[in-house]
Amino acid sequence: MVRQDKLRHLPDRFPLACQWELTCRCNLHCVMCYTDCFNRPERIREELGTEEIFRIMDELADAGTLELCLTGGEPLARQDFFTLYDHAVRLGFLVTVFTNGTLIREDEADHFVKLPPQRIEISLHASTPEGFDRVTQCQGSYRRCLDAIELLRARRIPLVLKTTALTLNRHDILTIKSRVDRFEGTRFQLGEDLRPELDGGDGPFRYALSRDELDALHAEDPALQREACARSRPDTSPCRSGLHRFHIDAVGRLQLCSGNRRSSYDLRSGSFREGFFEALPTFACQWKRPQDQELSHPSKTNHGTVSHV
Protein backbone atom coordinates (compact mmCIF):
# COMPACT_ATOMS: atom_id res chain seq x y z
CA MET A 1 0.00 0.00 0.00
CA VAL A 2 1.42 3.35 -1.01
CA ARG A 3 0.40 6.67 0.48
CA GLN A 4 0.26 9.41 -2.13
CA ASP A 5 -0.89 12.97 -2.65
CA LYS A 6 -1.56 12.48 -6.33
CA LEU A 7 -1.82 9.62 -8.78
CA ARG A 8 1.36 9.17 -10.76
CA HIS A 9 0.40 6.79 -13.52
CA LEU A 10 -2.44 7.70 -15.82
CA PRO A 11 -3.31 7.05 -19.46
CA ASP A 12 -2.76 9.99 -21.81
CA ARG A 13 -6.48 10.69 -21.76
CA PHE A 14 -8.19 10.11 -18.46
CA PRO A 15 -10.89 12.22 -16.78
CA LEU A 16 -8.97 12.78 -13.56
CA ALA A 17 -9.93 16.31 -12.55
CA CYS A 18 -13.17 18.23 -12.97
CA GLN A 19 -13.90 21.87 -12.33
CA TRP A 20 -17.65 22.23 -11.96
CA GLU A 21 -19.33 25.61 -12.05
CA LEU A 22 -22.37 24.60 -10.00
CA THR A 23 -24.12 27.94 -10.43
CA CYS A 24 -23.69 31.48 -11.67
CA ARG A 25 -25.77 32.69 -8.72
CA CYS A 26 -23.81 34.82 -6.27
CA ASN A 27 -24.61 37.11 -3.37
CA LEU A 28 -21.75 39.42 -4.40
CA HIS A 29 -21.14 41.29 -7.64
CA CYS A 30 -17.36 41.52 -7.93
CA VAL A 31 -16.25 43.99 -10.57
CA MET A 32 -14.00 41.49 -12.37
CA CYS A 33 -16.37 38.51 -12.23
CA TYR A 34 -16.96 36.73 -15.53
CA THR A 35 -20.06 34.82 -14.41
CA ASP A 36 -22.05 37.65 -12.79
CA CYS A 37 -23.66 38.50 -16.13
CA PHE A 38 -25.53 35.16 -15.77
CA ASN A 39 -26.48 35.87 -12.14
CA ARG A 40 -30.05 36.50 -13.24
CA PRO A 41 -33.25 34.63 -12.33
CA GLU A 42 -34.00 33.57 -15.89
CA ARG A 43 -30.48 32.12 -16.26
CA ILE A 44 -30.47 30.51 -12.84
CA ARG A 45 -33.75 28.72 -13.60
CA GLU A 46 -31.94 26.92 -16.45
CA GLU A 47 -29.22 25.53 -14.20
CA LEU A 48 -28.89 21.86 -13.35
CA GLY A 49 -31.11 20.53 -10.60
CA THR A 50 -30.03 18.40 -7.67
CA GLU A 51 -30.94 15.06 -9.23
CA GLU A 52 -29.26 15.94 -12.51
CA ILE A 53 -26.06 16.82 -10.66
CA PHE A 54 -26.23 13.59 -8.66
CA ARG A 55 -26.55 11.61 -11.86
CA ILE A 56 -23.62 13.35 -13.53
CA MET A 57 -21.47 13.07 -10.38
CA ASP A 58 -22.18 9.34 -10.29
CA GLU A 59 -21.09 9.08 -13.92
CA LEU A 60 -17.87 10.98 -13.18
CA ALA A 61 -17.09 8.67 -10.26
CA ASP A 62 -17.81 5.63 -12.40
CA ALA A 63 -15.42 6.94 -15.07
CA GLY A 64 -12.66 7.38 -12.47
CA THR A 65 -12.65 11.12 -11.85
CA LEU A 66 -10.84 11.76 -8.56
CA GLU A 67 -10.45 15.52 -8.15
CA LEU A 68 -13.57 17.66 -8.10
CA CYS A 69 -13.51 21.43 -7.76
CA LEU A 70 -16.90 22.94 -6.93
CA THR A 71 -17.08 26.57 -7.97
CA GLY A 72 -19.52 29.20 -9.18
CA GLY A 73 -20.71 31.94 -9.05
CA GLU A 74 -20.90 31.24 -5.38
CA PRO A 75 -21.50 27.50 -4.89
CA LEU A 76 -22.87 27.99 -1.38
CA ALA A 77 -25.57 30.24 -2.84
CA ARG A 78 -27.26 27.04 -4.00
CA GLN A 79 -29.81 25.93 -1.41
CA ASP A 80 -28.75 22.33 -2.02
CA PHE A 81 -25.01 22.99 -1.84
CA PHE A 82 -24.32 20.72 1.13
CA THR A 83 -26.53 18.00 -0.29
CA LEU A 84 -24.36 18.06 -3.40
CA TYR A 85 -21.14 18.47 -1.45
CA ASP A 86 -21.88 15.53 0.85
CA HIS A 87 -22.75 13.35 -2.12
CA ALA A 88 -19.44 14.26 -3.77
CA VAL A 89 -17.35 13.52 -0.69
CA ARG A 90 -19.15 10.24 -0.06
CA LEU A 91 -18.47 9.19 -3.63
CA GLY A 92 -14.76 9.52 -2.81
CA PHE A 93 -13.94 12.64 -4.80
CA LEU A 94 -11.12 14.83 -3.50
CA VAL A 95 -13.23 17.97 -3.24
CA THR A 96 -12.02 21.56 -3.44
CA VAL A 97 -14.47 24.43 -2.94
CA PHE A 98 -13.95 27.86 -4.48
CA THR A 99 -16.04 30.34 -2.49
CA ASN A 100 -16.26 33.99 -1.49
CA GLY A 101 -16.71 32.75 2.07
CA THR A 102 -19.45 35.19 2.99
CA LEU A 103 -22.12 32.51 3.34
CA ILE A 104 -20.03 30.39 5.71
CA ARG A 105 -21.16 30.78 9.32
CA GLU A 106 -20.83 28.43 12.29
CA ASP A 107 -23.18 25.77 10.90
CA GLU A 108 -21.50 25.67 7.51
CA ALA A 109 -18.01 25.59 9.06
CA ASP A 110 -19.09 22.74 11.33
CA HIS A 111 -20.45 20.87 8.33
CA PHE A 112 -17.06 21.14 6.63
CA VAL A 113 -15.51 19.65 9.76
CA LYS A 114 -17.75 16.58 9.63
CA LEU A 115 -16.91 15.83 6.00
CA PRO A 116 -13.80 17.87 5.25
CA PRO A 117 -12.81 19.06 1.79
CA GLN A 118 -9.28 18.72 0.46
CA ARG A 119 -9.18 22.50 0.73
CA ILE A 120 -11.29 25.61 0.50
CA GLU A 121 -10.11 28.54 -1.58
CA ILE A 122 -11.50 31.94 -0.59
CA SER A 123 -11.16 35.21 -2.47
CA LEU A 124 -9.75 37.93 -0.23
CA HIS A 125 -9.83 41.14 -2.24
CA ALA A 126 -8.58 43.75 0.21
CA SER A 127 -7.37 44.38 3.74
CA THR A 128 -9.97 47.01 4.57
CA PRO A 129 -13.78 46.98 4.56
CA GLU A 130 -13.90 49.90 2.15
CA GLY A 131 -11.50 48.35 -0.33
CA PHE A 132 -13.11 44.92 -0.12
CA ASP A 133 -16.65 46.19 -0.58
CA ARG A 134 -15.53 48.30 -3.53
CA VAL A 135 -14.48 45.11 -5.31
CA THR A 136 -17.52 43.06 -4.29
CA GLN A 137 -19.99 45.95 -4.62
CA CYS A 138 -21.68 44.66 -1.46
CA GLN A 139 -21.52 46.35 1.92
CA GLY A 140 -20.46 44.19 4.83
CA SER A 141 -18.84 41.53 2.66
CA TYR A 142 -15.38 42.12 4.18
CA ARG A 143 -16.48 41.31 7.73
CA ARG A 144 -18.40 38.22 6.64
CA CYS A 145 -15.45 36.96 4.60
CA LEU A 146 -12.99 37.47 7.47
CA ASP A 147 -15.37 35.76 9.90
CA ALA A 148 -15.54 32.75 7.59
CA ILE A 149 -11.77 32.58 7.35
CA GLU A 150 -11.49 32.63 11.13
CA LEU A 151 -14.17 29.95 11.53
CA LEU A 152 -12.42 27.65 9.07
CA ARG A 153 -8.94 28.32 10.43
CA ALA A 154 -10.16 27.53 13.93
CA ARG A 155 -11.39 24.21 12.59
CA ARG A 156 -8.12 23.53 10.77
CA ILE A 157 -9.72 23.29 7.34
CA PRO A 158 -6.96 23.64 4.70
CA LEU A 159 -7.29 27.10 3.17
CA VAL A 160 -5.94 29.01 0.21
CA LEU A 161 -6.64 32.74 0.22
CA LYS A 162 -6.62 34.31 -3.22
CA THR A 163 -6.42 37.89 -4.38
CA THR A 164 -7.00 38.99 -7.95
CA ALA A 165 -4.68 41.84 -8.92
CA LEU A 166 -6.85 44.81 -9.89
CA THR A 167 -6.48 48.54 -10.26
CA LEU A 168 -8.76 48.78 -7.21
CA ASN A 169 -6.49 46.80 -4.87
CA ARG A 170 -3.04 47.25 -6.40
CA HIS A 171 -1.87 49.36 -3.44
CA ASP A 172 -3.18 46.76 -0.97
CA ILE A 173 -1.94 43.46 -2.36
CA LEU A 174 1.27 43.20 -0.34
CA THR A 175 -0.61 44.06 2.85
CA ILE A 176 -3.11 41.27 2.15
CA LYS A 177 -0.28 38.88 1.37
CA SER A 178 1.66 39.70 4.53
CA ARG A 179 -1.47 39.09 6.63
CA VAL A 180 -2.11 35.75 4.97
CA ASP A 181 1.54 34.78 5.32
CA ARG A 182 1.15 35.14 9.08
CA PHE A 183 -1.68 32.59 9.07
CA GLU A 184 -0.09 29.24 9.81
CA GLY A 185 -0.94 26.62 7.22
CA THR A 186 -2.75 29.04 4.92
CA ARG A 187 -1.40 29.74 1.48
CA PHE A 188 -1.67 33.00 -0.46
CA GLN A 189 -2.23 33.00 -4.20
CA LEU A 190 -2.22 36.02 -6.48
CA GLY A 191 -4.40 35.82 -9.56
CA GLU A 192 -3.40 38.00 -12.47
CA ASP A 193 -5.61 36.69 -15.23
CA LEU A 194 -8.90 38.35 -16.04
CA ARG A 195 -11.44 36.87 -18.36
CA PRO A 196 -14.15 38.26 -20.57
CA GLU A 197 -17.65 37.83 -19.18
CA LEU A 198 -19.61 34.75 -20.23
CA ASP A 199 -21.81 36.91 -22.44
CA GLY A 200 -18.70 38.29 -24.16
CA GLY A 201 -18.54 41.56 -22.26
CA ASP A 202 -15.15 43.04 -21.47
CA GLY A 203 -16.11 44.68 -18.17
CA PRO A 204 -13.48 42.86 -16.08
CA PHE A 205 -10.66 44.28 -18.20
CA ARG A 206 -11.47 47.80 -17.05
CA TYR A 207 -9.78 46.79 -13.79
CA ALA A 208 -6.74 45.01 -15.26
CA LEU A 209 -3.24 46.08 -14.30
CA SER A 210 -0.81 46.84 -17.09
CA ARG A 211 2.22 44.66 -17.69
CA ASP A 212 4.42 47.38 -16.16
CA GLU A 213 2.24 47.60 -13.08
CA LEU A 214 2.39 43.84 -12.60
CA ASP A 215 6.16 43.83 -13.07
CA ALA A 216 6.49 46.59 -10.48
CA LEU A 217 4.30 44.61 -8.08
CA HIS A 218 6.40 41.47 -8.50
CA ALA A 219 9.56 43.44 -7.86
CA GLU A 220 8.27 44.46 -4.44
CA ASP A 221 8.01 40.91 -3.10
CA PRO A 222 10.51 38.06 -3.52
CA ALA A 223 7.86 35.33 -3.53
CA LEU A 224 5.76 37.08 -6.16
CA GLN A 225 8.90 37.67 -8.20
CA ARG A 226 9.83 33.99 -8.03
CA GLU A 227 6.36 32.96 -9.16
CA ALA A 228 6.41 35.50 -11.99
CA CYS A 229 9.79 34.23 -13.14
CA ALA A 230 8.54 30.65 -13.08
CA ARG A 231 5.52 31.63 -15.15
CA SER A 232 7.64 33.49 -17.67
CA ARG A 233 9.50 30.36 -18.72
CA PRO A 234 8.28 29.05 -22.05
CA ASP A 235 5.73 26.28 -21.56
CA THR A 236 6.36 23.69 -24.21
CA SER A 237 4.28 20.95 -22.66
CA PRO A 238 0.94 20.17 -24.25
CA CYS A 239 -2.12 21.72 -22.68
CA ARG A 240 -3.69 19.12 -20.39
CA SER A 241 -7.20 20.50 -20.68
CA GLY A 242 -9.37 17.84 -22.21
CA LEU A 243 -6.74 15.19 -21.49
CA HIS A 244 -6.75 14.93 -17.71
CA ARG A 245 -8.90 17.94 -16.88
CA PHE A 246 -12.26 19.20 -17.98
CA HIS A 247 -14.95 21.68 -17.08
CA ILE A 248 -18.70 21.48 -16.54
CA ASP A 249 -20.77 24.64 -16.55
CA ALA A 250 -23.92 25.46 -14.61
CA VAL A 251 -26.29 24.08 -17.22
CA GLY A 252 -24.41 20.81 -17.63
CA ARG A 253 -22.23 21.48 -20.64
CA LEU A 254 -18.94 19.61 -20.73
CA GLN A 255 -16.05 21.75 -21.97
CA LEU A 256 -12.28 21.63 -22.33
CA CYS A 257 -11.75 24.18 -19.58
CA SER A 258 -13.47 27.10 -17.91
CA GLY A 259 -11.67 29.48 -20.27
CA ASN A 260 -12.79 27.81 -23.48
CA ARG A 261 -16.54 27.37 -23.87
CA ARG A 262 -16.81 27.61 -27.62
CA SER A 263 -17.50 23.89 -27.89
CA SER A 264 -19.68 21.96 -25.48
CA TYR A 265 -21.21 18.55 -24.98
CA ASP A 266 -24.60 18.47 -23.28
CA LEU A 267 -24.47 16.18 -20.26
CA ARG A 268 -28.21 16.62 -19.81
CA SER A 269 -28.85 14.49 -22.86
CA GLY A 270 -25.67 12.45 -23.22
CA SER A 271 -23.42 10.35 -21.06
CA PHE A 272 -20.22 11.63 -19.49
CA ARG A 273 -18.12 8.84 -20.97
CA GLU A 274 -19.31 9.66 -24.47
CA GLY A 275 -18.73 13.36 -23.86
CA PHE A 276 -15.23 12.95 -22.52
CA PHE A 277 -13.88 10.23 -24.76
CA GLU A 278 -15.68 11.01 -28.02
CA ALA A 279 -16.75 14.66 -28.06
CA LEU A 280 -14.04 16.44 -26.09
CA PRO A 281 -11.14 15.36 -28.36
CA THR A 282 -12.90 17.07 -31.26
CA PHE A 283 -13.05 20.46 -29.51
CA ALA A 284 -10.57 23.08 -30.68
CA CYS A 285 -8.50 25.14 -28.31
CA GLN A 286 -8.05 28.34 -30.25
CA TRP A 287 -6.49 30.20 -27.35
CA LYS A 288 -3.37 28.11 -27.42
CA ARG A 289 -0.97 29.27 -30.07
CA PRO A 290 1.18 26.46 -31.44
CA GLN A 291 4.18 28.77 -31.88
CA ASP A 292 4.86 30.10 -28.41
CA GLN A 293 2.31 28.15 -26.34
CA GLU A 294 1.19 31.41 -24.78
CA LEU A 295 -2.31 31.22 -23.41
CA SER A 296 -3.94 34.47 -24.32
CA HIS A 297 -7.28 35.69 -25.49
CA PRO A 298 -6.84 36.80 -29.09
CA SER A 299 -8.79 40.02 -28.78
CA LYS A 300 -7.69 40.95 -25.28
CA THR A 301 -3.94 40.71 -25.33
CA ASN A 302 -3.52 44.36 -24.43
CA HIS A 303 -5.73 44.06 -21.40
CA GLY A 304 -5.17 40.72 -19.75
CA THR A 305 -4.59 37.06 -20.28
CA VAL A 306 -6.78 34.05 -19.98
CA SER A 307 -5.39 30.92 -18.41
CA HIS A 308 -6.55 27.38 -18.76
CA VAL A 309 -7.72 25.29 -15.83
Next chain:
Amino acid sequence: MLFSAPMGPESVYAKNPDFIQRNVAGECILVPIHRRLPDRNSIYVLNETGAEVWNRLDGRVPLRAVIDDVHGLYDVAREQLHRDVVTLMTDLLSIQAIEEVSVAHGPTG
Protein backbone atom coordinates in the same frame (compact mmCIF):
# COMPACT_ATOMS: atom_id res chain seq x y z
CA MET B 1 5.85 -17.33 12.45
CA LEU B 2 3.42 -16.45 9.74
CA PHE B 3 1.13 -14.23 11.78
CA SER B 4 2.19 -11.76 14.39
CA ALA B 5 0.02 -11.64 17.50
CA PRO B 6 -2.63 -10.42 17.84
CA MET B 7 -3.09 -10.75 14.07
CA GLY B 8 -3.91 -14.44 14.09
CA PRO B 9 -5.09 -16.59 11.22
CA GLU B 10 -8.61 -16.66 12.62
CA SER B 11 -8.78 -12.88 13.04
CA VAL B 12 -11.59 -11.24 11.12
CA TYR B 13 -11.38 -7.74 9.77
CA ALA B 14 -13.95 -5.28 8.48
CA LYS B 15 -13.50 -2.18 6.37
CA ASN B 16 -13.98 1.22 7.94
CA PRO B 17 -16.87 2.83 6.04
CA ASP B 18 -15.09 6.18 6.34
CA PHE B 19 -12.75 4.96 3.61
CA ILE B 20 -14.15 5.05 0.10
CA GLN B 21 -12.77 2.60 -2.42
CA ARG B 22 -12.29 4.08 -5.88
CA ASN B 23 -11.16 2.48 -9.11
CA VAL B 24 -9.11 5.14 -10.90
CA ALA B 25 -7.32 4.26 -14.11
CA GLY B 26 -7.22 0.62 -13.13
CA GLU B 27 -5.80 1.29 -9.68
CA CYS B 28 -7.55 0.57 -6.41
CA ILE B 29 -7.53 3.79 -4.38
CA LEU B 30 -8.65 4.25 -0.80
CA VAL B 31 -9.91 7.75 -0.02
CA PRO B 32 -10.43 8.71 3.63
CA ILE B 33 -13.45 10.97 4.01
CA HIS B 34 -13.79 11.57 7.72
CA ARG B 35 -12.12 14.23 9.81
CA ARG B 36 -11.13 11.93 12.66
CA LEU B 37 -8.94 9.79 10.43
CA PRO B 38 -5.23 10.31 11.07
CA ASP B 39 -4.09 11.51 7.66
CA ARG B 40 -7.05 12.66 5.67
CA ASN B 41 -5.14 14.51 2.99
CA SER B 42 -3.54 11.41 1.52
CA ILE B 43 -4.90 8.76 -0.73
CA TYR B 44 -3.76 5.16 -0.55
CA VAL B 45 -3.00 3.08 -3.59
CA LEU B 46 -3.24 -0.70 -3.31
CA ASN B 47 -1.35 -2.94 -5.66
CA GLU B 48 -3.17 -5.78 -7.39
CA THR B 49 -2.68 -8.28 -4.59
CA GLY B 50 -3.56 -5.67 -2.00
CA ALA B 51 -6.77 -4.92 -3.82
CA GLU B 52 -7.69 -8.61 -3.90
CA VAL B 53 -7.17 -8.83 -0.14
CA TRP B 54 -9.07 -5.58 0.50
CA ASN B 55 -12.02 -6.79 -1.56
CA ARG B 56 -12.31 -9.89 0.61
CA LEU B 57 -12.39 -8.10 3.97
CA ASP B 58 -16.08 -8.35 4.71
CA GLY B 59 -16.18 -8.65 8.49
CA ARG B 60 -16.98 -12.38 8.32
CA VAL B 61 -14.17 -14.28 6.60
CA PRO B 62 -11.07 -15.08 8.71
CA LEU B 63 -7.72 -13.88 7.45
CA ARG B 64 -6.57 -17.44 6.82
CA ALA B 65 -9.40 -17.94 4.32
CA VAL B 66 -8.64 -14.62 2.66
CA ILE B 67 -5.03 -15.65 2.15
CA ASP B 68 -6.00 -19.10 0.89
CA ASP B 69 -8.36 -17.52 -1.58
CA VAL B 70 -5.82 -15.01 -2.87
CA HIS B 71 -3.10 -17.66 -2.97
CA GLY B 72 -5.19 -19.53 -5.52
CA LEU B 73 -4.97 -16.54 -7.86
CA TYR B 74 -1.22 -16.05 -8.01
CA ASP B 75 1.90 -18.04 -8.55
CA VAL B 76 3.50 -17.00 -5.29
CA ALA B 77 5.01 -18.87 -2.35
CA ARG B 78 2.52 -19.10 0.48
CA GLU B 79 5.01 -17.75 3.02
CA GLN B 80 5.77 -14.75 0.85
CA LEU B 81 2.07 -14.04 0.46
CA HIS B 82 1.57 -14.35 4.22
CA ARG B 83 4.32 -11.84 4.86
CA ASP B 84 2.91 -9.42 2.30
CA VAL B 85 -0.60 -9.71 3.71
CA VAL B 86 0.57 -9.16 7.26
CA THR B 87 2.41 -6.03 6.13
CA LEU B 88 -0.67 -4.81 4.28
CA MET B 89 -2.98 -5.49 7.22
CA THR B 90 -0.61 -3.71 9.57
CA ASP B 91 -0.61 -0.69 7.25
CA LEU B 92 -4.41 -0.74 6.93
CA LEU B 93 -4.79 -0.97 10.69
CA SER B 94 -2.38 1.93 11.20
CA ILE B 95 -4.49 4.25 9.06
CA GLN B 96 -7.72 2.86 10.56
CA ALA B 97 -8.94 1.63 7.18
CA ILE B 98 -9.88 -1.66 8.82
CA GLU B 99 -10.74 -2.87 12.27
CA GLU B 100 -10.73 -6.29 13.86
CA VAL B 101 -14.16 -7.78 14.38
CA SER B 102 -15.02 -9.75 17.49
CA VAL B 103 -16.05 -13.25 16.54
CA ALA B 104 -17.83 -15.62 18.89
CA HIS B 105 -16.09 -18.96 19.28
CA GLY B 106 -17.36 -22.22 20.64
CA PRO B 107 -20.80 -23.76 20.61
CA THR B 108 -23.62 -21.53 19.62
CA GLY B 109 -27.19 -21.91 20.58
